[in-house]
Amino acid sequence: MLATFIRYPDLLSRYKKTASNLSVINGLQSITPVIVTAIEQLTSRQDLYSLTLMSWLKVFDSAELLLKPSCAWCPYCYQAWREQGQVIYIPLLWLIEYVKFCPQHQISLENTCPSCNQKMLNFCQPGYCSHCGEWLGQTKYPLKLTTYFRSMGCLSTYQRNISYLQELIAITPYLSKQPQIKDVYSYLHEHCVHLDEQGLKDLSFSFWMSSHLIAKPQSSDTACKPRISLHFLSEVFRCFNITPCQLFL
Ligand SMILES: [Zn+2]
Ligand SMILES: [Zn+2]
Known part of the structure; x- marks a missing residue:
């Protein structure tokens, strides 16, 4: 977690009604990269982004991967x-x-x-x-x-x-580029486009079959494709028996 002791009252006040300060600094808010970049410049470090979720901003739906409103600990x-x-x-x-x-x-x-x-x-x-x-x-x-x-x-x-x-x-910290939602869809396209209905069922994909994500895998238009939930991505990992490393690194 990127420490939140550095205060950005002007920036944070705009997000006060929609997200906790933890989400703003550590999470998937569009303002997060701005704040993290500013802190990196102030501290002469280039690796602070990896203490946050900002690298996954273009994969996950921010509403699906929420951060808690206050600190939690073990x-x-x-x-x-x-x-x-x-x-x-x-x-x-x-x-x-x-x-x-x-x-x-x-x-x-x-x-x-x-x-x-x-x-x-x-x-x-x-x-x-x-x-x-x-x-x-x-x-x-x-x-x-x-x-x-x-x-x-x-x-x-x-x-x-x-x-x-x-x-x-x-x-x-080891990502060579920021992961994109199209990385996930490209993987699905590559592994599903040749499968028939039974093939998809064998992958336990049946609940997705009516989805446009699978129904039109040939579409190259990723602009209209929504970012995804943790559950969705977990199902991709589970169905194809792959790890996050294998998909994104
Ligand atoms: Zn106390
Ligand atoms: Zn513990």
């Missing part, structure tokens, strides 16, 4: 990092609305200080409450995640999507 990760003398930071993954549990410790991500019961301000020092200053790390027992999902299938889908998200974030 208390176990904080505690472990402190005991191991590691840097305390806020991984971008924790801020994505879809992500409810720490994938490593299987506990809920928290967003309220256990000492003062307040949500974090977005301008905070990682690991400490922005209100009372208390340390937020704590060891906890893992949850039985199956009780939080309707079925094992739903849990598997969630865990698969989380691993895709982790990989998408991890490969960001």
Whole structure:
């Protein structure tokens, strides 16, 4: 996550009604590259973009990959990092609305200080409450995640999507060009254009078949094609048994 302690009141005020400050600086808002570029110039660094989701701006629908309105954290990760003398930071993954549990410790991500019961301000020092200053790390027992999902299938889908998200974030610094939605459609075109109806069914693609995305794969007009959801992209990875690396690197 790109730290949000640098304030851009003029820029942020325009987006106040539609997105949290976290989304504006770390997310998929059209203003995000402007802010990140400004911070890169101020800090003489060229790699800060990879702390944000901005590289995926032309793939994901911003309404589908929301960031949380305030910081979330895994208390176990904080505690472990402190005991191991590691840097305390806020991984971008924790801020994505879809992500409810720490994938490593299987506990809920928290967003309220256990000492003062307040949500974090977005301008905070990682690991400490922005209100009372208390340390937020704590060891906890893992949850039985199956009780939080309707079925094992739903849990598997969630865990698969989380691993895709982790990989998408991890490969960001190594992208040779900004990923485009046409990369996804080109892949679909290449792998679906020769398939008949049964072939598509074999790929578990049946729910897409009426979609213009598959029905007209020969169309080269990507301008009218919408950006996609995490679920859509995850289904591409799953159906073709590929990883984000294989599609975008
Ligand atoms: Zn954790
Ligand atoms: Zn507190």
